[in-house]
Amino acid sequence: MTHSADVIIAGGGIGGLTAALSLHAAGITPLVLESAREIKPLGAGINLQPAAVRELDELGLLDELAALGVPAERHLFTDGRGRTLFAEARGTKAGYRWPQFSVHRGEFQMMLRDAVVKRLGPEALRTGVRVEGFEQAPGSVHVHALDRATGAALDLTAEALVAADGIHSTVRALLHPGQGPLRWNGVTMWRGMTEADAFAPGNAVVIAADAKNTQFVTYQISHDALRRGRTLINWVCLVPTGEPGPLAAGVDWNAPGTLGDIVPHYADWHLEWADLPGLLAGSERILAYPMVDRDPLPSWGEGRVTLLGDAAHPGYPSGANGGTQAVIDARVLAYHLAVAPDVGSALAAYESERREATSAIVLANREMDRVGRNRSAGPGTPSDTSIDEVTDSYRKVVGEAEKLNSRPSLTPPGAVRG
Template identity: 30%
Template sequence: MLKKVAIIGGGLGGLAVAIALHKQGINAQVYEKARFLHSVGAGLSIVPNGLNSLEAIAPGITESLKGAGSPTQMLTLKKSTGEMIAQKAVTLMEKYGQPMLLIRWSRLQEILASALPPETIHLDRRCIGFEQNDKGVEVYFDGRDKVQADLLIGADGLNSAVRQTMIGDGEPCYAGRMSWRAVLKYSHEMLPANEVMSMTAPDGKIFGFFDLGSGYMFWAATSLWPDESIIHTGDAKSRVQEKFLNWAEPVQAILKATNAEDIVERPICDRPPLQNWSQGRVTLLGDAAHPMVPLLGQGANTAFEDAWELSQHLCHAPSITDALVSYENSRKPRTQIIQIRNAVQANRSYKADSETYLRGMLEKAQVSDREFEEWLYNYKPSVAAYT
């Protein structure tokens, strides 16, 4: 009998699986290392497979999300000089019944957290490990009392403490690129509503602009960077301004308008696909299991798929062991395909001929990727069947 589940990580995947389990009457408790749920300088896209999963987890939630975000209607690609390369209408709503929805990460977290009883989210709980036996799991926290549970879910991201205790595969793999990003209230005549615009240069740099709705704009810049440990003097704003010096507007305007303290500077990393996500009464979810570089926008969306499927297997399988085996068998093949395709396309986007490559992706109307797109976005959550 599954009475209590401990979830490490109060991010999007952790909150989603907690909601899914609560809907099934399971006591799911979330333990988050942050002292409070605070604004994160990022936006993200929720696409049909993610929206369908969230709607299955919490019926009606997608309407709330659509009111809090911006449905993308146009993708625009330009050179760093401002010259137009290609433009493409986004037709996901017409094809798959759900839009490409851009939303602030922190706003999405707020909406998910509000769907849980407040007493189920425990802040300032930094997991440092666990021990388990055939009767349960004992979870340890830095300077806090330990917790007993029947099942432990590691939803604690790229640098998962649960993953390290279980697998011990060390640091993530540096992808050779540095990123800078920020969210701010901002408008510019060159940045229409409901549009995503990317600017690219042949020396391994990309600058993207994303309308998040409610007057918010998200920008993300990436550049080839030989060594993640090499950071020159000065602040992050100075570095990104130096890297994108002389780029056409609106790059200069939005960088000038962004407060230095609001810019998040991070190396881009991922990990190779895992052979196993589970061990005994412990399993992984989202970025803890299958982290991806930010290109196809599937990190959160596949975490929502994970959350739905894991909850279904736990509710319908005859045992925890059977549930976790079924969960892995279902999720690993799909997420591995997305991980690998994501990594390959990300590497191609930063080659010297990136303008030609990206133009081809848009102008060919995804001909070579059509089957992949249909397979990706046609994902429909279903109830796990056991006999």
């Protein structure tokens, strides 16, 4: 491998690719090593909050993002019959200068990949290369990787290693060998996508729950489908299926779900605005995952090695913030590497700024999940924490509109846009 780099990034997901684009814009040369032999548009829908959309805008990607996704204008919290219990405005409707976008995760990742290849050149992204270890030396870090196609061992040297290799991060395990298993809240998530004629709630994210702590989340994710007079609906079924605790070893994260796994949990549901059985049956593929997170770490990296995104702070999807926080991580990392006097102080400043913020979000996601799964099946029944209270508290943790709108740019001086 002849491509030289200032920073090696382990992982070509949302965080890793955004980091590559941000570093390149700041005049720093990245090399992304992705274990998958090909980056494909996999997964289902995600939400990108205004804080992430601002950063993508500063990278010159707003128009491309808008051509993919759908702006989410409100969140609707409902019961199992679709009756609204609470509603809140989102994105520009809530006073942010940038929208919230609901988008297909895989298509968004492909958009970022294409931008990396176009701006940095194809040699900046190597697929089929898995990072397996590292050694630090004065002034550098030596990265040990495996070429999965040939079985050849690769040794690379850079000024820093950034682990954006996801919830099962190899680098995190090396940095924190005593971290233990993932923490499971007892909920299984089934995800799918269904194309339909219309989505009655419009540009809304709907979060429904019944008295048995069963949830159903749905929203539309495709601008292209809307142009064709159709809608692509992302849906997530969240069902308590076990006792919370450490996630058992050997869970197959790629196991497909089946309609028969899901439908019995929603037998008593009658959404006024949707044919729920038909919506579930319309998905060509169903994905199944345990709902997991980890306790926040007291530190992320050391020396010239750090973590980013789910490798650093995996959390429940309750607040729809995972992809957003990875994008912000990437931008803050690039900013500090551009302005700090040396790599060590840059990574320390990055971690200091992001670890506290993301730890608070991980814990807020847990509280959002707890309240969401324990609210009443209908309005008027008292609970220890109301939906509006927890959403208001969550908004303060992740950043309200005035704070985001007035925050200084994370684009370092002299950086190139687009």
